[in-house]
Amino acid sequence: MRAFDFSRAESVGNAAQHGNAETAFVAGGTTLLDLVKLDVMRPAAVVDINALPLKAVERLADGRLKIGALVTNTDLAHHPEVKRDYPLLSQALLAGASTQLRNMATTAGNLMQRTRCPYFRDVGSACNKRQPGSGCDARDGINRMHALLGGSADCIAVHPSDMCVALAAIGATLTLEGPSGEREVAFADFHRLPGDTPHLEHDLAADELITALTLDAPLAPAGSHYLKLRDRASYEFALASAAAQLKLDGERITEARLALGGVATKPWRASEAEAALAGQPAVLESFERAAEIALRDAQPRAHNAFKVDLAKQAIVRALRDASRAAQRGTDQDDTGQGRTDTQESQA
Amino acid sequence: MNDLNQSTLDQPKVVGQRTPRIDGEFKLTGRAGYTGELSIEGMLYGYPVAATIAHGTLERLELDEALAMPGVVDIFHHANFPRLHRSPNSMGHGDQVSEVRLPFEGERIYYHGQYVALVVAESFAQARAAAQRVVARYRQETGAISSLLDGAHDSHSEGELLKDAGTRRGDPEAAFDGAAVKVDAVYHIAAESHLQMEMHATLAEWRDGGSRLVVHESSQGVFYQRNAMARIFDLAQENIEVISHYIGSGFGNKLFMWPHAVAAAGAARELGRPLKLVLPRPQDMTSGGNRPASRQRLRLGADRDGRLSAVIHDSTTETSLVDRYVDACGSATPSFYACDNLAVSQRILALNHGTPCPMRAPGEVSGIFALETAMDELAVALQMDPVELRLRNYAHKDPESGLPWSSKQLDKCLHSAAERFGWAQRDPGIGAMRDGDEIIGYGMAACTWFAGRQPCQARVELRADGTLFAACGTQDIGTGTYTIVAQTVAELTGVALADIEVKLGETSLPAGPLSGGSMATATTLPAVAAAVRDALGALKEVATGHDGVFAGCDADSLTVAEGTLSDGERSYRFAEVLEAMRLSSVNGQGSSAPGEEKKQYSFRSFGAHFVEVRVDPGISRVRVSRVVSSMDIGRAINPPTARNQVEGGIVMGIGMGLFEKLDYDPRDARLINANVADYIVPVHADIPEIDVELLDYPDFKFNEFGARGVGEIGLTGIAPAISNALYHATGKRYRDLPVTIEALLADHASA
Amino acid sequence: MMDDSVHSPTRREPPAPTLNVNFTLNQQPVSLDVAPNAVLLDVLREQLGLGGTKKGCDHGQCGACTVHVDGQAMNACLRLAAMCEGQHVTTVEGLSREGELHPVQQSFLACDAFQCGYCTPGQMMSATALLNDPRIGSDDAAVKEAMSGNICRCGAYKNILTAIQQARATLADDAASQAGEETP
CATH class of the missing domain: 3.10.20.30 (Beta-grasp domain)
Structure with a gap:
C-alpha cells in the first residue's frame, strides 16, 4: 500500500480544488482502499469528503427524488420514499455486497465502483483498464464473470454495481461540481463503454465531484422487480441480474423498463427489449421475446456463454414478477428487506 | 481401583454432558491471542513477495527501491537466505512437513505464489508497501500444467500409478464383466481451498544468543513443526519450542509446517530480532495448501437383487512438482460395503500448484462422493430405494480386514434419519415434487470416517489452592479440546470445571497428537485420564503416609468424590490433604496409545445424510433447503461441540457440492480466484434447516471413553446426497463438483 | 485455555x-x-x-x-x-461492560455459536448492530441475509442464528423489565 497524503475537505469547492489525476476522493472507501491495497489504484493524495453536506434525500417539486452523494447504500435502501416509490432501487441496493459494506458505501461511491475482473485486480496480469496498452488477459483467460454486452477487443470487464442496474431502469441525473461550476449528466451517459480506452470509465473530470443523484419521477402505477442470480444466496456479485418495471393497462404492457447487470461493461439499459414489450400482453411469450432481443448482440467468450441463457432467465423472471406486482397494484411487498434470494423471486 | 474413577466412565456425570467451552470467554471477549495478534518487544514484520508466474525461472530481483523505503530492514531471497537443511519429512518420525522444498532454494519457479522474497520491516504496513515495490523479472515458460481436470490430463492413464497405494480382493474385473447390472462412471472434483478464517501465521523469536528458537504458529501439530524445525535449522529438538494456544482453524492445512515458517524463523535468526509473518490471503491460498482436484472412475457390478459383486475404484489426484502428496480417494471404499471382488487404485499427477495437503476428511470425502453417487446410480438402474440398496449391501464386519466392527450402527442411522426426514413421503418420480417455481429433490448418502488413535502423554497437577491443572501438547483448533480435557478431569475428580485449568498447544508440555483425522479426542482423553489417576494415586500416597490426614489407612480404600478423598467416615478436600503435608501440589503423568484392540476389531464411524434441494429451473438456481443427519460416532464427550462439528461439516459439504472451486488459468496455471470474494463458500443465507442426531452408542472397545471422534464425518456424504437429490429433481446425473449454474443450465436452458 | x-x-x-x-x-x-x-x-x-x-x-x-x-x-x-x-x-x-458479558456474548457461549473463534468477534459485532437496527427484520431469513457479510468457515451458522435470536429475546426481556421498573 503506497503512501499518500490525507486531507479533509470542508466544502465541495474546497474538495474540487484538490481534484487532479493523482487525487482520490474517499467517502466509504470500500473500493478505494481495496484497490489501493492491491496496488491497483495509486493515489498520491486522498481527500476525505465525508464532512461535506451531501447527505440529504429530498423530493423535488417535479416529483423527482434528489439523493445526496454521501447518502449511504443502507440509508438509501431503507429510506421511506425510496421504499415506497422506488422499490426496485431498494431491492437492488440490498442485493449488493454485505450489511457492513452497504453501511460504508455511498451513493456516489457506488456510481464509481470499479470492476471485479480478477485480471484488473492483479497487477501481475495484463489489463488495458489498469495499464492502457498492456493487453487483456481476461479475453482468453477465465472469463466466467465477464461481459456479454458492451465489450471490446480491449476489455470485457463487467460493471459490478447492483444499484446502477436499478438506476438504469429508473432513469436518473447526476449532478457534478467542479471549478467551473455545476453540471448535470444523464445517468445513461455517465458510464462509458470500454472501446479502445477502457481506462476511461465515466464522464467525471478529475477535478469534479458527484454531489447528487436525482431519480426520474417514479413510473407509476407500475410493478417492478430486481432479480440477481449468483452462485450462493448472498454476498456475491451477480452472474446476471435484471431490473424490470412494467406499467400495465389490464393485461397489456403500456411501458416497460428493463436493465441488466453482471453481463455488461456498463449498467445496461435494454431499450430495444423495452420497445418490444410496449403494447404486448404481459405474458411469458412477450417476456421471452424481450429476453431474446436483449441478448441478441451478446458476444460470449469461452467460460461465460451460459450467462446468455442465465441473463434471459433473469429477464423473463424479473418481468414476470414485475407484472405480477403491477397486477397486484403494489410492489411494496417486494422491497426485499431481509429476504434471502429464495424469497426474492416470489412475487 | 475401588473408587469411582473407572466406573464413572460407564455412567459419567460430566463427560457426555452439555458443557460450555471453557475457553469461550476468551474467544468472545477478544482476549484469546491468535498468532497474528501476538507481539514481542523489538518484533519485526515480514511480508512475502510471491511469484506471479507458475512455470519458469526468476531471472532478476530489483530491490533498490524497496530497500530504501521507510522502515525496511532487509529483504531475503534465494541469493542471501541462509542455507538450511530439508526435513526428512517422515510421518513416522514426526518431522513431516507440508512442502519439503525450503523457501528460496533457487530461482526455479514451480508454482504461482511460490515465495521469491521476504521483505522485513518495522511495521506491517511498511513491509507490505515495500514488498509491492520489489520488482521480480521472470522467464516464463509454456507448458505449465494447470489442472488434472484440463482435457489433456483427464484420462484413465494420466499420472503415476502408486504401486503400494491400492488394495485388491477377489477378481473384480471378471465379476464386473459378468454382473447383471453395472455402473461405470467418471467423477471429477475441483481443487478446493481450506479457506480457514485465520491465515497461516508465524512469530519466531531466537533466544539465548540464537541457540534457542521459540515459534508461535497457528498449527494443528506443534510437535511435528518442532521436530521439522530441528532438522531444518540443525538444532536439538530441546532447543525449539512451538506454541499454538488458539488456532483460527485449519481443516488440515495447518497439520504440518509450510515454508513460510522457515522463512520467518530464518530471517529472524539472521536479523537477531523476533519476526512475525502473517500470510496475506492470496498466498495462504496459493502456497498454504489445498484439496487437490480428483478424477475418479467407479465401476459397480451387482446382481438383480442389488447385491454388489464388483467394486472397482480408480482415482487420480494432483500433487505439486516439489513434493508428493497423495489424496487417497479410495481409502474408505474397501470397508464400506460387503463385496467380495474389489480393487482400489491411486495415481498422482504433478502439476504447477503449491503442494496440496489434507483437507477435512482427506481422500475419503472425495471417494465417498464417487461411491455414494454411483450407489445412487445403481439404485436407479435397479429401480430400488437407495436406502434399501445400502441395507442390502450392509457390511456386518469389515470386509477389508475381516474383523468385526467394534460398534457399527449405520442401519440405525439410515432408519432414524430417513424417518425424521420424511423419506417415505418421497415420490421417486423425476421432478415429481413441486412447490411453485421450484422442483423439490430428495437425496441421501451414507458416510464414514475411520477411527484412529495416536500415542499421547499428559500431565495433571492437584494443587494446594484447590485448583487442578491439566496439560497436553495437543491443540484445540476449535473442536473443543480444552473443554473435553477439563470435563475428563472433572469427571474423575469431582472438581468443578471452574477450578480446572487446561494448557494445550506447547511443545514444552507432554507430547500430544496432531489435531487432525478426528483422532484428537480418542487419543488425548485416555492419556489425561491416566494422568488424573496417577495424580490421585500420588495424593492418596501423601494422605496415607506418615503424618498424612489418612495416616495408616490403606490407600486403595480411599475414594474420590467432589474434590475430596474419603475413607467412608472422614473426607478431606484435596487441598487439605496437600496443606497438611505442606505440599504445593502433586503431579500425575499418563500416557496412552493404540493397543491390542486394533487386532481384534475394525473401528469406523458411520452416518447417513438426507438432503432436500430446491431447484428453480426457470432461473437455474439450486438451494439446499433441508439436511437431516444421523451420526454414529461413539460417545459425544460434549454433545453441543460434537454436533457443531457435524453441522460445520454439512455446511462445508454444501460448499463442496455447489460452490467451491479453485480456478487455475489453463494458459499458465496461475490461481485466479485467490481471495475470499471469488472463491465461493457458504454464507449465512445459504444455510438450510439442519437436524443432526448423534446416536449414543459408546465404543468402549476403542477406548474407555467410548468416543471415536467427529471432526470429519459430517462433511463426508453431503456432496453425493446433494447430487443425488439433484438427480431426483432434474433427472440429470451430476458427477462433477461443484455442481455449477453452468451444469444446471445445460440441462434446463429450455425450461 | x-x-x-x-x-x-x-x-x-x-x-x-x-x-x-x-x-x-x-x-x-x-x-x-x-x-x-x-x-x-x-x-x-x-x-x-x-x-x-x-x-x-x-x-x-x-x-x-x-x-x-x-x-x-x-x-x-x-x-x-x-x-x-x-x-x-x-x-x-x-462489548462487555464491567466484566459482564453482553447478552450477545452470553448467548454465543450458551449456544456454542463458534468453533475456532476467529470470525466470532466480527459475527458478534454484526449481531449487536443488527439487533439495534429496527430496519432489519427479526425473522430468521432477514437475520441470515443481514449476517451474510460474516463468513464462518467452521460453519457454525446455525448456532449463530440461534444465538442471535436468543439474545434478541433476552434484550427484549431486559427492556421490558426496565420499562416495568420505570413504570410506577
Missing part, C-alpha cells in the same frame, strides 16, 4: 509522516498519531494492541474485522484510521 492479551502491549512506532487523529474507542477518548494511509484494522491490532478485531482477508470479503463506527457495523479493513476523526468506534473489547 490462556489469556493471551498480556502478549499484546501497545508498542509499534508509526512511520513518518503522521497525522493526529482523535476518536472515541470503546467509550474512551483516543488520540494518536497514524500514518495517513494507516488502516483502522491495522491500527487497532498493531498500534493499539487490540487483537480482538480479526484479519481474515483484508479486503472486505469476510467480515472478521467488523467493528461499529457510530453504531454501524463496518469493515475495519477498508477504513482509514484518519477517517475516524471524531467518531465512536467500538470493538469486541468494548
Whole structure:
C-alpha cells in the first residue's frame, strides 16, 4: 500500500480544488482502499469528503427524488420514499455486497465502483483498464464473470454495481461540481463503454465531484422487480441480474423498463427489449421475446456463454414478477428487506 | 481401583454432558491471542513477495527501491537466505512437513505464489508497501500444467500409478464383466481451498544468543513443526519450542509446517530480532495448501437383487512438482460395503500448484462422493430405494480386514434419519415434487470416517489452592479440546470445571497428537485420564503416609468424590490433604496409545445424510433447503461441540457440492480466484434447516471413553446426497463438483 | 485455555509522516498519531494492541474485522484510521461492560455459536448492530441475509442464528423489565 497524503475537505469547492489525476476522493472507501491495497489504484493524495453536506434525500417539486452523494447504500435502501416509490432501487441496493459494506458505501461511491475482473485486480496480469496498452488477459483467460454486452477487443470487464442496474431502469441525473461550476449528466451517459480506452470509465473530470443523484419521477402505477442470480444466496456479485418495471393497462404492457447487470461493461439499459414489450400482453411469450432481443448482440467468450441463457432467465423472471406486482397494484411487498434470494423471486 | 474413577466412565456425570467451552470467554471477549495478534518487544514484520508466474525461472530481483523505503530492514531471497537443511519429512518420525522444498532454494519457479522474497520491516504496513515495490523479472515458460481436470490430463492413464497405494480382493474385473447390472462412471472434483478464517501465521523469536528458537504458529501439530524445525535449522529438538494456544482453524492445512515458517524463523535468526509473518490471503491460498482436484472412475457390478459383486475404484489426484502428496480417494471404499471382488487404485499427477495437503476428511470425502453417487446410480438402474440398496449391501464386519466392527450402527442411522426426514413421503418420480417455481429433490448418502488413535502423554497437577491443572501438547483448533480435557478431569475428580485449568498447544508440555483425522479426542482423553489417576494415586500416597490426614489407612480404600478423598467416615478436600503435608501440589503423568484392540476389531464411524434441494429451473438456481443427519460416532464427550462439528461439516459439504472451486488459468496455471470474494463458500443465507442426531452408542472397545471422534464425518456424504437429490429433481446425473449454474443450465436452458 | 492479551502491549512506532487523529474507542477518548494511509484494522491490532478485531482477508470479503463506527457495523479493513476523526468506534473489547458479558456474548457461549473463534468477534459485532437496527427484520431469513457479510468457515451458522435470536429475546426481556421498573 503506497503512501499518500490525507486531507479533509470542508466544502465541495474546497474538495474540487484538490481534484487532479493523482487525487482520490474517499467517502466509504470500500473500493478505494481495496484497490489501493492491491496496488491497483495509486493515489498520491486522498481527500476525505465525508464532512461535506451531501447527505440529504429530498423530493423535488417535479416529483423527482434528489439523493445526496454521501447518502449511504443502507440509508438509501431503507429510506421511506425510496421504499415506497422506488422499490426496485431498494431491492437492488440490498442485493449488493454485505450489511457492513452497504453501511460504508455511498451513493456516489457506488456510481464509481470499479470492476471485479480478477485480471484488473492483479497487477501481475495484463489489463488495458489498469495499464492502457498492456493487453487483456481476461479475453482468453477465465472469463466466467465477464461481459456479454458492451465489450471490446480491449476489455470485457463487467460493471459490478447492483444499484446502477436499478438506476438504469429508473432513469436518473447526476449532478457534478467542479471549478467551473455545476453540471448535470444523464445517468445513461455517465458510464462509458470500454472501446479502445477502457481506462476511461465515466464522464467525471478529475477535478469534479458527484454531489447528487436525482431519480426520474417514479413510473407509476407500475410493478417492478430486481432479480440477481449468483452462485450462493448472498454476498456475491451477480452472474446476471435484471431490473424490470412494467406499467400495465389490464393485461397489456403500456411501458416497460428493463436493465441488466453482471453481463455488461456498463449498467445496461435494454431499450430495444423495452420497445418490444410496449403494447404486448404481459405474458411469458412477450417476456421471452424481450429476453431474446436483449441478448441478441451478446458476444460470449469461452467460460461465460451460459450467462446468455442465465441473463434471459433473469429477464423473463424479473418481468414476470414485475407484472405480477403491477397486477397486484403494489410492489411494496417486494422491497426485499431481509429476504434471502429464495424469497426474492416470489412475487 | 475401588473408587469411582473407572466406573464413572460407564455412567459419567460430566463427560457426555452439555458443557460450555471453557475457553469461550476468551474467544468472545477478544482476549484469546491468535498468532497474528501476538507481539514481542523489538518484533519485526515480514511480508512475502510471491511469484506471479507458475512455470519458469526468476531471472532478476530489483530491490533498490524497496530497500530504501521507510522502515525496511532487509529483504531475503534465494541469493542471501541462509542455507538450511530439508526435513526428512517422515510421518513416522514426526518431522513431516507440508512442502519439503525450503523457501528460496533457487530461482526455479514451480508454482504461482511460490515465495521469491521476504521483505522485513518495522511495521506491517511498511513491509507490505515495500514488498509491492520489489520488482521480480521472470522467464516464463509454456507448458505449465494447470489442472488434472484440463482435457489433456483427464484420462484413465494420466499420472503415476502408486504401486503400494491400492488394495485388491477377489477378481473384480471378471465379476464386473459378468454382473447383471453395472455402473461405470467418471467423477471429477475441483481443487478446493481450506479457506480457514485465520491465515497461516508465524512469530519466531531466537533466544539465548540464537541457540534457542521459540515459534508461535497457528498449527494443528506443534510437535511435528518442532521436530521439522530441528532438522531444518540443525538444532536439538530441546532447543525449539512451538506454541499454538488458539488456532483460527485449519481443516488440515495447518497439520504440518509450510515454508513460510522457515522463512520467518530464518530471517529472524539472521536479523537477531523476533519476526512475525502473517500470510496475506492470496498466498495462504496459493502456497498454504489445498484439496487437490480428483478424477475418479467407479465401476459397480451387482446382481438383480442389488447385491454388489464388483467394486472397482480408480482415482487420480494432483500433487505439486516439489513434493508428493497423495489424496487417497479410495481409502474408505474397501470397508464400506460387503463385496467380495474389489480393487482400489491411486495415481498422482504433478502439476504447477503449491503442494496440496489434507483437507477435512482427506481422500475419503472425495471417494465417498464417487461411491455414494454411483450407489445412487445403481439404485436407479435397479429401480430400488437407495436406502434399501445400502441395507442390502450392509457390511456386518469389515470386509477389508475381516474383523468385526467394534460398534457399527449405520442401519440405525439410515432408519432414524430417513424417518425424521420424511423419506417415505418421497415420490421417486423425476421432478415429481413441486412447490411453485421450484422442483423439490430428495437425496441421501451414507458416510464414514475411520477411527484412529495416536500415542499421547499428559500431565495433571492437584494443587494446594484447590485448583487442578491439566496439560497436553495437543491443540484445540476449535473442536473443543480444552473443554473435553477439563470435563475428563472433572469427571474423575469431582472438581468443578471452574477450578480446572487446561494448557494445550506447547511443545514444552507432554507430547500430544496432531489435531487432525478426528483422532484428537480418542487419543488425548485416555492419556489425561491416566494422568488424573496417577495424580490421585500420588495424593492418596501423601494422605496415607506418615503424618498424612489418612495416616495408616490403606490407600486403595480411599475414594474420590467432589474434590475430596474419603475413607467412608472422614473426607478431606484435596487441598487439605496437600496443606497438611505442606505440599504445593502433586503431579500425575499418563500416557496412552493404540493397543491390542486394533487386532481384534475394525473401528469406523458411520452416518447417513438426507438432503432436500430446491431447484428453480426457470432461473437455474439450486438451494439446499433441508439436511437431516444421523451420526454414529461413539460417545459425544460434549454433545453441543460434537454436533457443531457435524453441522460445520454439512455446511462445508454444501460448499463442496455447489460452490467451491479453485480456478487455475489453463494458459499458465496461475490461481485466479485467490481471495475470499471469488472463491465461493457458504454464507449465512445459504444455510438450510439442519437436524443432526448423534446416536449414543459408546465404543468402549476403542477406548474407555467410548468416543471415536467427529471432526470429519459430517462433511463426508453431503456432496453425493446433494447430487443425488439433484438427480431426483432434474433427472440429470451430476458427477462433477461443484455442481455449477453452468451444469444446471445445460440441462434446463429450455425450461 | 490462556489469556493471551498480556502478549499484546501497545508498542509499534508509526512511520513518518503522521497525522493526529482523535476518536472515541470503546467509550474512551483516543488520540494518536497514524500514518495517513494507516488502516483502522491495522491500527487497532498493531498500534493499539487490540487483537480482538480479526484479519481474515483484508479486503472486505469476510467480515472478521467488523467493528461499529457510530453504531454501524463496518469493515475495519477498508477504513482509514484518519477517517475516524471524531467518531465512536467500538470493538469486541468494548462489548462487555464491567466484566459482564453482553447478552450477545452470553448467548454465543450458551449456544456454542463458534468453533475456532476467529470470525466470532466480527459475527458478534454484526449481531449487536443488527439487533439495534429496527430496519432489519427479526425473522430468521432477514437475520441470515443481514449476517451474510460474516463468513464462518467452521460453519457454525446455525448456532449463530440461534444465538442471535436468543439474545434478541433476552434484550427484549431486559427492556421490558426496565420499562416495568420505570413504570410506577
